Amino acid sequence: MPPHAVAAEERKGGEDGCVQQSSSLLRCITSTAGSCKPARCYSQGDFRIIKSIGHGDMGTVFLVALRGDNSPYAMKVMKKEVLAARENFHRAQTEKEILKALDHPFLPRLLAHFETDKHTFLVTDYCCGGDLNVLRQKQPDKRFSESATRFYAAEVLLALEYLHEHGIIYRDLKPENILIKENGHVMLTDFDLSLNLATKKKTSSSPLFTDKKKKPSKPRPLSCGLHFELPRIITQRRKNTSKSCKKAVARIFPRSCGSSSDCRSNSFVGTEEYVAPEVVWGSGHGLPVDWWTFGVFLYELVYAKTPFKGSRRKDTFYNILCKEVELPGPPTPLKDLIAGLLVKDPEQRLGSRQGALEVRNHAFFQEVRWSEVELVARPPVVP
Known part of the structure; x- marks a missing residue:
């Protein structure tokens, strides 16, 4: 928040x-x-x-x-x-x-x-250091260095790993929801959009959209790819053609909608710049949505903007569905990590097979001593 x-x-x-x-x-x-x-x-x-x-x-x-x-x-x-x-x-x-x-x-x-x-x-x-977005705004060019990005990314990754191991989809990862504690370490906050898969089955219609006119279809269980079985909401495979993307956006933003509060676009809950493609499709989502938002999160830390933001919400959703992420400059492990996380097919996305372990093993985190992050790692900023 x-x-x-x-x-x-x-x-x-x-x-x-x-x-x-x-x-x-x-x-x-x-x-x-x-x-x-x-x-x-x-x-x-x-x-x-x-x-x-x-x-x-x-x-x-x-x-x-x-x-x-x-x-x-x-x-x-x-x-x-x-x-x-x-x-x-x-x-x-x-x-x-x-x-x-x-x-x-x-x-x-x-x-x-x-x-x-x-x-x-x-x-x-209570976290006295404010949130990570405010801290980013204070950095040179409003972006973090690669080492600072690695520090914050590692701690957020460990928090996501814990949530996923307990069957919780966070669904609201963004710098504003990452608070800085007194010791400079992070704390994720704001769980009112989260889902607990272990205790509550959800329909395949995304709860991030509320469409009162449409009855949700029944969910189909699937292994979530972790070390244990959880009910997972299947996302249908789709071809991200320009035509199919436009149809998906038109479904969310009908021409007759205008500015009416009854329209589906106005009932969207969450941060549209971070929303995963499968959520825009409305065909259901599971744990991989958090790996998508993790990719957007990393992108914003190093580029001082989100990768798919358009001039209008409609354009943002179209970009999420059809545009590939642009990563200027020479290849680096960080850019490779972001590209792997921002794969539009959730089943091909980094983290979808082995969860957080797959992300932790990426070359960008090679120097991280995971068992000592909290005790040894020195925060870039201490309030």
Whole structure:
């Protein structure tokens, strides 16, 4: 979630109880051990709101301090009324369940979650270094060096490996969702678009698009290519001809659509510059979508832009389906890695056969000592 200030939301929150103690009864669901007090239920009154640090489709994130020791945390506040209106209760529930299960140095801990009659709250680790996109903007030419790119890519890769081993598709990888911790290492955030394949079967119609007029077809299970079996959503093989690409884009952007909020293009959820071709096709997707977004992520770190962005959303989707990635300059292992990740056929994409191991074994990561990344590797920037 991009960390930009939302002053209006803070003022509104003060009126409806988001940023002050509510008179309604708080129902504590659970809490987990961190530096928070163990073996007790937390409520809104245990935390002091400091400021808003992010806002998104699901709610507002505040920097808060635990009363008593002033330890900083991030508190995501979601209005139940808004969740209901946008039919997002399932996304909030998915994010909570995923956060509860995470235990990895580059992923957040769910320290507590509780609710009132009007709001639901998630309390996680706070990262004082901002996000990777802001950090990139501060670099010379707004791009990272190859060594810095390798550092951040390695840590993100380990986080993705952990998620995939637990049957979780992240689906929202981008620099804005990579936070920098106090020690300079990374933490992935924002899991409301994620899917847990191990516990929940999804239809072959992509949840990143919401088309109320079309009933989803049934999913067909397939091995995900890891060391164990998970239900995977099949993506049909398609020829990426100019004609077929135009038909796919026309399906998403019908001429009669205009600017109507009922149109499918306006119900798109996610970051279109990062979306994988199989998601645009709407024919289903699985774990390989994260390897596509990993490729886009790497490209942006070194080229200061995403590879398929068009002047309009329609053009962006067309480029994703039909245009090959351009990698200026002489060949390098990094460019070869990006090219392997940005293969349009998910079954031929790097990472689709052996998962993260296949990506880790690429020449670009040859110098990385994977078992020592967290303890030995020196971050390029320490806040």
